[in-house]
Amino acid sequence: MAQPIDEFGLIRRFFAPLAAGEAGALDLRDDAAILRPDPGCDLVLSADTIIAGVHFPEDMNAGDVARRALRVNLSDIASKGATPRGYMLALQISDAIDENWLQDFADGLAGDQEIYRLGLLGGDTTRTPGPLAISISIVGQVSENNMIQRAGARPGDDVYVTGTIGDAMLGLAVLQGRLVPPDVVTRDGLVTRFVLPQPRVAAGSRLVGLAHAAADVSDGLVADLGHICEASGLAADICLEDVPLSDAARSAVTVDQPLRLSLLAGGDDYEIVFTAPVPLRTDIASVARETGVAMTRIGEVVERDSRDRPVRVFDGSGRELDTGHGGYRHFERQVPQGT
Amino acid sequence: MAQPIDEFGLIRRFFAPLAAGEAGALDLRDDAAILRPDPGCDLVLSADTIIAGVHFPEDMNAGDVARRALRVNLSDIASKGATPRGYMLALQISDAIDENWLQDFADGLAGDQEIYRLGLLGGDTTRTPGPLAISISIVGQVSENNMIQRAGARPGDDVYVTGTIGDAMLGLAVLQGRLVPPDVVTRDGLVTRFVLPQPRVAAGSRLVGLAHAAADVSDGLVADLGHICEASGLAADICLEDVPLSDAARSAVTVDQPLRLSLLAGGDDYEIVFTAPVPLRTDIASVARETGVAMTRIGEVVERDSRDRPVRVFDGSGRELDTGHGGYRHFERQVPQGT
Numbered sequence: 001m002a003q004p005i006d007e008f009g010l011i012r013r014f015f016a017p018l019a020a021g022e023a024g025a026l027d028l029r030d031d032a033a034i035l036r037p038d039p040g041c042d043l044v045l046s047a048d049t050i051i052a053g054v055h056f057p058e059d060m061n062a063g064d065v066a067r068r069a070l071r072v073n074l075s076d077i078a079s080k081g082a083t084p085r086g087y088m089l090a091l092q093i094s095d096a097i098d099e100n101w102l103q104d105f106a107d108g109l110a111g112d113q114e115i116y117r118l119g120l121l122g123g124d125t126t127r128t129p130g131p132l133a134i135s136i137s138i139v140g141q142v143s144e145n146n147m148i149q150r151a152g153a154r155p156g157d158d159v160y161v162t163g164t165i166g167d168a169m170l171g172l173a174v175l176q177g178r179l180v181p182p183d184v185v186t187r188d189g190l191v192t193r194f195v196l197p198q199p200r201v202a203a204g205s206r207l208v209g210l211a212h213a214a215a216d217v218s219d220g221l222v223a224d225l226g227h228i229c230e231a232s233g234l235a236a237d238i239c240l241e242d243v244p245l246s247d248a249a250r251s252a253v254t255v256d257q258p259l260r261l262s263l264l265a266g267g268d269d270y271e272i273v274f275t276a277p278v279p280l281r282t283d284i285a286s287v288a289r290e291t292g293v294a295m296t297r298i299g300e301v302v303e304r305d306s307r308d309r310p311v312r313v314f315d316g317s318g319r320e321l322d323t324g325h326g327g328y329r330h331f332e333r334q335v336p337q338g339t
Numbered sequence: 340m341a342q343p344i345d346e347f348g349l350i351r352r353f354f355a356p357l358a359a360g361e362a363g364a365l366d367l368r369d370d371a372a373i374l375r376p377d378p379g380c381d382l383v384l385s386a387d388t389i390i391a392g393v394h395f396p397e398d399m400n401a402g403d404v405a406r407r408a409l410r411v412n413l414s415d416i417a418s419k420g421a422t423p424r425g426y427m428l429a430l431q432i433s434d435a436i437d438e439n440w441l442q443d444f445a446d447g448l449a450g451d452q453e454i455y456r457l458g459l460l461g462g463d464t465t466r467t468p469g470p471l472a473i474s475i476s477i478v479g480q481v482s483e484n485n486m487i488q489r490a491g492a493r494p495g496d497d498v499y500v501t502g503t504i505g506d507a508m509l510g511l512a513v514l515q516g517r518l519v520p521p522d523v524v525t526r527d528g529l530v531t532r533f534v535l536p537q538p539r540v541a542a543g544s545r546l547v548g549l550a551h552a553a554a555d556v557s558d559g560l561v562a563d564l565g566h567i568c569e570a571s572g573l574a575a576d577i578c579l580e581d582v583p584l585s586d587a588a589r590s591a592v593t594v595d596q597p598l599r600l601s602l603l604a605g606g607d608d609y610e611i612v613f614t615a616p617v618p619l620r621t622d623i624a625s626v627a628r629e630t631g632v633a634m635t636r637i638g639e640v641v642e643r644d645s646r647d648r649p650v651r652v653f654d655g656s657g658r659e660l661d662t663g664h665g666g667y668r669h670f671e672r673q674v675p676q677g678t
Contacts, residue, residue, distance in 0.1 A: 029490070030490070030554075032383045032415055032416055033384045036382065042374065049463055051467050053468065054468070077370075077371055080371045123386045124387050126390055126393065127393065128470065128472065131468060131469050135388070135474040137386065137427045137476035147373050150368060215369075215370055
């Protein structure tokens with residue numbers, strides 16, 4: 001079992017190296033960090049907590065836990081068009097955590113700091129009798145007054161989504177034994193999409209000045225597009241067949257048609273759903289080409305009128321489909337205890 | 340028992356009102372908040388987590404929990420000379436939490452937002468099988484390049500501390516039944532000092548341009564002055580009899596002399612320990628007078644030389660006292676389960 005670890009020693013050994021590139025972090029030796037946005041920029045702040053046994057399996061390896069914690073936060077600011085600057089890490093460690101775990105956790109953060117170009121600014125470490133929990137507040141920046149909000153959609157806008165939808169939900173089903181993939185490549189691909197989000201940082205920053213509104217897809221495509229609609233006082237119509245699927249997801253829905261619709265409520269995709277004016281279609285296509293991130297047109301923004309749901313989903317023949325309650329709600333989420 | 344509470348409903352009902360005064364919080368309807376420091380200012384960031392049963396008694400009332408969570412963070416940035424701007428709230432709620440608790444918690448935050456003039460910027464709420472935990476990342480601002488760091492002390496500086504030291508430690512002893520105060524006024528005064536920190540926000544901001552180095556006293560006076568010394572590559576000598584005590588603490592140490600020294604290691608004072616050059620004594624006295632916060636000179640900064648401890652404590656006759664390991668370490672902290 002783990003020995004009690006001294007907070008100061010732990011900060012020096014595992015976390016100070018993660019702050020080495022951030023002058024304002026003051027080597028984690030001060031009560032606070034100093035941060036100044038670049039000239040002409042606003043800061044963009046978001047916070048997300050992940051808890052063992054609630055948001056990820058308790059036996060997930062430490063490096064993946066670290067990356068997941070950072071990436072769900074990176075996804076939030078990516079969808080706002082912001083470039084990462086740094087993050088505050090509040091780590092609650094349980095009795096099960098030992099020094100090897102902490103080293104792997106720190107290594108996971110270090111790897112992602114390199115990929116996404118941000119550094120640790122500060123935070124704190126506490127010991128908890130409860131489950132391991134990681135709470136991150138992330139800071140990004142974007143040119144002044146240019147953060148892509150949820151509230152900016154306009155009637156007639158195209159609705160786009162990056163990448164593919166539903167893989168993370170299927171990956172969770174694989175982990176829970178509810179879905180048996182045809183081969184190991186498909187299995188690993190789906191599970192990785194659930195375990196390790198790929199935040200659309202580079203693509204998101206290129207949408208500044210193009211997208212009218214955006215959100216990251218964490219609760220589910222229908223739910224998160226719904227958030228854009230609610231914030232904008234509008235609605236959206238999307239076509240089920242236009243929602244982009246991976247080959248693995250396409251195979252799965254071939255044998256289970258109702259599954260196709262439920263993928264839109266699955267959550268954990270960490271793609272960006274956004275709206276943009278029709279005349280910018282070629283610009284969006286250019287961004288997709290240059291960043292290597294698919295941006296698929298799936299519908300349009302319309303007036304809200306008196307409809308009860310902000311997002312309507314149609315099939316290819318124009319028939320409206322029943323999306324149920326329309327998305328994941330965090331408190332209902334369950335994750336498996338084993339992989 | 341509590342009903343499951345929907346995250347979105349909870350945000351709208353309890354937390355959105357706390358963000359109403361912050362335009363950049365976007366009514367908590369977006370993925371992120373927008374923040375821009377005032378022209379000519381740096382932002383100052385700090386994070387602190389408090390967990391039920393670890394950092395505060397599990398039956399502490401919700402309003403006090405809210406205030407304690409916010410104030411331990413306010414104390415950090417106050418000691419840096421920063422003025423509060425806003426905060427991110429990551430709330431992990433346990434099964435024991437119901438809507439009444441949340442309302443009292445939100446009311447506690449609202450009251451302190453008024454007092455300390457800051458607003459809620461964003462955050463998230465998660466359900467945990469573990470204990471209630473509140474993780475706050477606070478943002479303050481200070482004129483550019485003027486944050487009061489730990490590393491700025493210079494040899495010959497006076498060492499000061501605000502307010503009085505040791506009351507919170509005695510308040511904890513009262514709660515734990517290890518100390519019986521002479522009367523109810525003393526009892527309540529001490530317990531309140533433990534339960535409800537009084538961050539030195541107004542006084543701290545007035546120290547910008549005067550103090551060379553500062554830290555808040557959370558781990559204990561000797562430990563936190565030690566942090567300043569370590570960061571500055573220096574040492575400090577302080578006089579036990581000069582450390583300011585409340586009347587209640589003075590009474591307690593009259594009947595238990597060794598207690599006097601241990602108050603310097605007690606922690607949870609949330610005062611500011613700082614160093615300032617000798618020629619500024621009258622300026623410091625003016626700030627103390629104008630803010631109504633005592634600022635007591637307790638020693639001086641000296642060269643580190645080869646001594647093993649950064650802070651030496653002397654009695655009035657010049658004899659060096661043994662401060663033991665020199666302060667609280669968070670992981671050793673225990674709090675009582677009942678008041």
